[in-house]
Amino acid sequence: MTTATQVHSSSVFLVSGGAKGITSLCVKKLAQQQPCTFILLGRSEILENEPEFAKDCFEEAALKKRIMENLLAQGEKPTPMSVQKIYNKIASSREIKQTLAEISATGAKVEYLSADVTNVAELQQKLAATVARTGAITGIIHGAGNLADKLIEKKTDQDFEKVYTAKVQGLENLLNCVNPNQLEQLVLFSSVTGFYGNIGQSDYAIANEILNKSAHLFKQKHPNCHVVAINWGGWDSGMVTPELKKAFAERGIDIIPVDIGTQMLVNELHPAHHDSTQVVIGSPTIRPPAPLDAELKSYRIRRRIVLEANPFLYDHVIAGSPVLPATCAMSWMINACEELHPGYRYLSCKEFKVLKGITFANSNVSEHILEIQELAKQESEFVELQTTILSKTPEGKTHYHFRAQIKIVRKMPEAPIYESVNFTEDNIITATGTDFYQKDSSSLFHGPAFQKITRVINITPEKITAECYWASISAQKQGQFPINWHNPYCNDLSTQPLWIWLNHFHQEICLPGQLTHSEQFRALPCDEIFYVSCEVKAKTATGVTSDYYIHDREGKIYSRILGAKAVIWPMRMMNK
Template identity: 55%
Template sequence: MHESGQNDHICTDISRYQVTISNPSSVFLVSGGAKGITAQCVIRLAQRYRCKWILLGRSENAPIEPAWVRDSLSESELKKRIMEDLLAQGEKPTPMKVQKVFNTISSRREIQKTLSTLEQVGSQAEYLSVDVTNPVTLREKLAVAVERLGPITGIIHGAGNLADKLIEKKTEQDFETVFAAKVKGLENLLSSVSLSQLDYLVLFSSVAGFYGNAGQTDYAIANEILNKSAHLVKQYHPNCHVVAINWGPWDSGMVTPELKKAFAQRNIEVIPIEVGAQMLVEELSAAHHETAQVIIGSPLTPPAEALDPELRSYRIRRRLTLEANPFLQDHVIGGNPVLPATCAVSWIINSCEQLYPGYKFFRLENFQVLKGIVFDGTQANEFILDVREVTKTDANEVTFEVRIWSEKEKGKIRFHYTGLVELRQQSSASPVYNPVDNTSSKTITGLSLYQSKTLFHGLTFQGIERVLDINEKSLTMQCILPKIENKQQGQFRSHPFNPYTADVLVQSALIWSQHLHQVGCLPSEIQQITQFKSIPFDQHFWATLEIKIKTETQIICDITTYDSLGEIYMHLSGVKFTISKSLKFLEKK
């Protein structure tokens, strides 16, 4: 997954950033840059851009090894030599002592390998043994390095510590160890240079800061401070290329086979070193100059816990505004923006999922539109979502009854939407759908439907590519909805239920009623929505509407959406639409 947040400041001279990093006089200061993942990223950058590097780390560096270890390359041989040396000094070679010496030698070798590789690719590099949390020593050593290499024009802050424990087991020292490296380290790095001279500021953050993660409260806090710092620096220094990269777990030595298995169970993908390093290079291109924060990795969904048998109730309050939800301008009925019913569905589902991390939406039953939310100036300032747990089963399933309402006047309640949500710990496999026979050879383009008065939807919801077949019993259409930026989605994000692609399905009934019976219609009730997987953006999907009942006042139908192999994304059954010739307000004004 790769998401970005855009900053409002626009640079008017992009050309200068296309050459800055490749300038041989550019000097990058890199914390944690001589070992591990950060070192691999620096090497990849150096292969692309020949500039100078000041690498910081806490490890001591000794370019010349003792004679007794120079030809020992394997771990077993090196540890054997270490034990012999300890014995020669009259010390007992305990496993702890041997490991400590081994780690010191391995660390020095890795530092030397990084410096040697940078030199081989044509970059000049120096290593400074210094703790970034010590501002005095940091400034002293940097001053000497700057005299040799030149003024610092870029910073990459990759240093960090972990102290993973459940919060009730964490100590103040655990917090300080984690917090200081990230936050105090950044503060000290920025205070050692003039921000006005920086062309680049790259902060190695984590998806833990964006999503949170069990056992990493301190790490999540520290990384989220880096995220906010990136936006703040960008605000005051718009000419600087600033980015906080929220990395997921890397495929490095720290990720053991057991940990990989645990990640796989949570659908978390590890980042291959070569891929991650190359993505860093791409993030520093001029095309991403205005992007202050990116996420590279999978969402950190916590593992599901066993259900507590106690049934609880919750009340969640929410304010909705046009300004916070730009997509509403593409869903205007009768001159007023109207919240799509699918967004109300998304609101209900997401609220329930947030109560039970690790559980996934499977089914919504008896969804009703009681009084839609119309932004006509008289809408409520606040909306209340009441959630009541109805059942919990040994099969790790939980069902909620949900109502969304508002108070129009003091003491006068107005109900908007209701429904029953079922969450499951395990997803069900997607069944295969066999579409109804397409008997018509004449297709209708989606463009013609949106340009005519058949569909009122603006660009955000224009996902119908063409209608493949339409008759009195059914309609089949091919769809694709381009990716909608998060800012456009506002308070109604597309995970796990995608309200924007789902709204495209609802449009099938509008086409059917207008095309065959010259009447408008609006959704009022859905007996059941079953989702097997989310309908994606930027990919073709197909939908078939099947008419079950048609009267003078309503249509009841089923809608099924599926991929090119027929695997079902979602099935809507018992979808009720109110139809009337008087519903002319659906036409564009």
Template identity: 45%
Template sequence: MITNTQLNSSSVVLVSGGGRGITAQCIIYLAQHFHCKFILVGRSEILETEPEWSLGCTDEPALKKRIMQHLMAQQDKPTPVKVQRIYKQLCQSREIHHTLSEIEKRGGKAEYCSVDITDTLALKTVLKPIIERLGKVTGIIHGAGTLADKLIENKTEQDFYRVYDVKVEGLNSLLTNVDIAELKFIALFSSFVSFYGNVGQSDYALANEILNKYAYLLRQQYPHCKVVSIGWGPWDGGMVTPQLKALFEQQNIKVIPQQVGAEMLAEELIQTQSNTAQIIVMSKPISPAPSLITSEKKSYRLYRRLTLAGNPFVYDHVIGGNPVLPAMCALGWMTNSCEQLYPGYYFSSCDNYKVLKGIVFDQGLANLYCLDLTEVEKNEEEITFESLIWSETPKSIPLYHYGTLIKLRKQRNSIPSIGSDVRQIPQTAGDLQPYEQGILFHKPRFQGIQKVIKLDTKEAIFSCYLGTINIREQGQFFTQSFNPYTADMLFQCLLVWVRKFYNLGSLPLKLTSLKQFASLPFDQEFLIQLSIDEHSKTKVVASAIAYNTQGQVYLEANRMQVTASHRLNSLFLNNTVPSNDTICL
């Protein structure tokens, strides 16, 4: 017998959906290796004694014939619905009895109770005497689930809640009826569908994804307890029918053998070092099917509600005491959305990018922002979108924020080289510190300029390095093929040039074109070379390239334009959100 502080002969594990199916196979395995005690709860009814007329009969046609004979003997009409209901009840009861027997044979102990786990009071009633007999619950395995597969337009509200309640309200009910302080672990049986989706299973995907997020919350609230949500791939059995199994085989996805799945669960439960709240168990990832490109040009309108709390990174991008959305993050929003519409196509370039009215996280923040995407050119190799972000004013007047033309390509652009040894560039700019004395307003998450190597009236070269901004802090503006956080250095370098030669603060206004050859990475040194095209006290225009220390080019920006103003000098110094508006990150 394997001994473990979380699973041993003293453990009392509350298991939903554990009487039958794959969850039952896992419990039998745990019983064999840890000799635990189990409380199995499920909707299926268990017959204390099977009717004499059905004993020993396992063949489906023969058993259904006996059921018909039994109904007729009771002067009851043997309709197909009645016969199927009794047949199903007999099979489920037999399976539960088999599970209980196997647990006992393998050194464990188990009791089963038929109850709707979403009914908190009913669950409390049946659990109380069992817990008094077996002891306090020390672990939970939430394996219950149900399906109501239909296309979303055919789903009813009842379908949704039938699927959702078992997963989410069922977990709430389980937690309500135990002493969480006594729990060593909580294992939630989620599904790969929560990550990949599946036709007809929108409700199942949503319910399991909420289960995943619940795991993170529970881990945070109860650090003494191991919490994990396991996104199981298809098992050999359970809800996977032979037809589904054949479909997975066509996609070269292997089903999980029941013994292997049970072993993986046990390994996860006894692992005390893992800090992962969510895992996916599959033989291979599911690759998106290639998009079928037609000549029809489509239009899309996508909505997004922005919140300050949901986007922590903007606390490091504050002007005049107000967090402001970086221009490159707005561009990232548009490029990400285009890529998501056409998996397998990648951001190649944008043209005529304009900051029309920046988004400020203050009292004027709109309730809802709209992103309009219109296909203007389209073929198998590339797709061009006209992109516009806008909102409505309180008077229902459209307010335009950002606009550009975005080009996606199936093949990534080949990476050019600047053809010189950038490591030999002599430093001539002195000891300029970009993030001091209000030269720039950016705080740590955006402080990527490490050194100003060269700075004159025609040209500038900067060494940059930006550490990873974690996905939680990126909020709604996460990186895909385009990294808006490192790309922000392009405009930052130009802002430094303007401050040096005009002693003025400046902000992005437009960009004639931006071409991407490779994603500009976090955690890696890169250089930005500016060429000043034209300049005055109110407007400066420059072009730039971003490249690595081997001279390979990531980004090429043509005619970046910023607007300069004395007023911005004081606003740059006021780069902290008032304390009463801050949140704990």
């Protein structure tokens, strides 16, 4: 049994890269929430006394002019490099002093050490005297890092060492300076680059993925320590110019607002997240699009889908057997199409059909195959693809499981508004949250990974409106079906209101069969409220057809599923 730890007033954090940049902003936010003690590490030195020419001069151009004048007065020839070097030294010292002042203003104690995290001897020597004053270090925040972005064929050994050692050797050295058994928190600033990859950052991806794996390894050895590797996306900081923001927007990459990102760090250190060892905060770093080949190509992708590698399947059990959700099959199709065509994003799916579900009870299938055939494409506009998931038995018999046409586009259209929003509460169905799930044969069978409908706002013979909230799950639980642009877990949740409608009016239940057309305009929300308006179009003895609109409070649509056909399923089969 592990013991949840919490940041407290006597906590002592050792923070690499903590005096400047994003790491310093995170430390300030943490100090505001819980004043304690921080030892900040950085390579820059603090200028106790600034040069006379720099005093009361804070505008960059003006300060550089004074630097040039001072060099000339000393008989030196100013060069852009020499001027920039002096400017950086002054600006860096000022930023560090400001960080120290702002942290102190919260009531926290803070010290700064000029030390290189890649030099363990220097680090240990300088820390010894500091720790004698502050007390033993109880937490580490490793935020130090370097970049050397280049295509891999242009990278030098020095580039790799610069990037790799700050992250990996830096972590090893920090851990060598403390008693790991006394650590209550270990926070590693990793990157979405390590999780998703990014062009020109092979070394940075390697270093950050090693941080991710190191977090899991340290957690195994020290289960009482709150360990988390945060895979940050890009921050809305000074490094992200308006031009870069525009480029990110065109590539569908969200950036993290500073106030939200810093609060997320504080949230991750809450004891409730004690066992979340790796989290991803930010969008995938989508590669710029490559030119489309005129030839219509085909692909075959093989995957061994096993129960042990996909823990979420234990939350999707039908008739006693774990079953792959149709939304996960669709997600595999979508993700593969996007990965084969960098820079293009999923917009729509047509004629999705469940031909034969994939179950994991006594399965003798060793692998599943995803076949992809390009149907049409237009440069910088779209690609349309036919996708099929199939498998073969040891005897050579082919089973077709799912089929769909996927369309990916270069530029997403504006999200439309659902004009028939109705939030009038009728109080007909009073159950809430988990009351809808796993109570009896008429309840929704879904486990936590696919929950939950928080409440039914209103219900009529033609329509049901539900409020939903999907709590994000760990990357480990997502297994081979990670959340990218398409979220299979939240999409599954979005179709569940029909089950409640069908059970309420007809005392029947259903499972997905096929859909005519589906579109996604925005990423479905995680850890926040959204709404599903399900319009029932037809009901027969064997099935029900409906349209789903997933939207926010203002009616702005995240996605819509039109002509969805569900198959009536005998209640007695659910618990068989």
